[in-house]
Amino acid sequence: MFAVVLVLDIVRLKVPAMNRFVFERFGSIIREREGKRLTGTPPYLLGIGLSFFLFSPEVAAAGVCFLAFGDVAAAIIGQRFGRTKIWGKSLEGTAAFIVAATTAGFLLHLFGIGLAPWIMLTGALVAAVVELLPIPVNDNLVIPVVSGGVMELLLRLAA
Incomplete structure (x- = not known):
């Protein structure tokens, strides 16, 4: 799937x-700057694939949910209400990321994903920090992999 999407892009x-x-067809969900470079879809799929390859299913699912819900919340709130900027991102967007990712993590916990709430919360906070930092790699790749790595480490240390 990743290879097909990458080739099409x-x-x-x-x-x-x-x-x-x-x-013309998808302009509402594609950023204007992506007209001259790859969209966020290939790194998104790569981040998901790497997460499920590298981590336990519970950790991978949490990291992917942090990306899916947190990044969208950060973009929507940051663009609409973002006033306080740090590294080109808004603190309001980061706060929305934390709320959305934490909510997703706790919902996963309620539905039986076997991670302790403190591990989910730590992963959500790490994911939010990764989204905020001005790193040169697409955050669609980095968010699930870094937050997943931290959660996997905590899970093993707690065992």
């Missing part, structure tokens, strides 16, 4: 007519 960049078509 590269073709989109190389064929102007395809790029226009994609933006």
